[in-house]
Amino acid sequence: MKRKILFYNNYFLDFYSKQDDKTQKKIDFVLDLIRNIERVPIKFLKYLEGTDGLYEVRILAVSKNIRIFSFFDEGNLIILLNCFVKKTDKTPKKEIEQGVKLKEEYFIEKMKRNRK
Numbered sequence: 001m002k003r004k005i006l007f008y009n010n011y012f013l014d015f016y017s018k019q020d021d022k023t024q025k026k027i028d029f030v031l032d033l034i035r036n037i038e039r040v041p042i043k044f045l046k047y048l049e050g051t052d053g054l055y056e057v058r059i060l061a062v063s064k065n066i067r068i069f070s071f072f073d074e075g076n077l078i079i080l081l082n083c084f085v086k087k088t089d090k091t092p093k094k095e096i097e098q099g100v101k102l103k104e105e106y107f108i109e110k111m112k113r114n115r116k
Contacts, residue, residue, distance in 0.1 A: 003035050027059055
């Protein structure tokens with residue numbers, strides 16, 4: 001395994017549980033690629049320009065484009081954040097802002113845990 005994947009709160013799991021079996025299998029496939037391939041193709045994991053380390057996991061499921069915001073922590077640890085079905089060519093600004101906010105919350109909570 002090249003990378004470990006964790007979920008921040010229940011954002012990803014709540015989204016995942018609402019998907020049909022085919023979509024869940026496609027999500028599982030892409031996450032397995034990210035875990036195990038040395039160089040993940042941009043088709044599946046893309047850095048979001050203009051952000052401080054935010055990436056999107058890209059999943060083309062049956063008739064829908066799914067995006068899962070994520071970031072790296074401690075080297076090969078990937079944290080999954082919010083998810084949504086992309087309906088336009090551009091990623092909605094409010095979704096990016098939500099991803100940035102959740103990333104900041106993650107590091108604030110981590111800092112508090114480390115102080116204890």
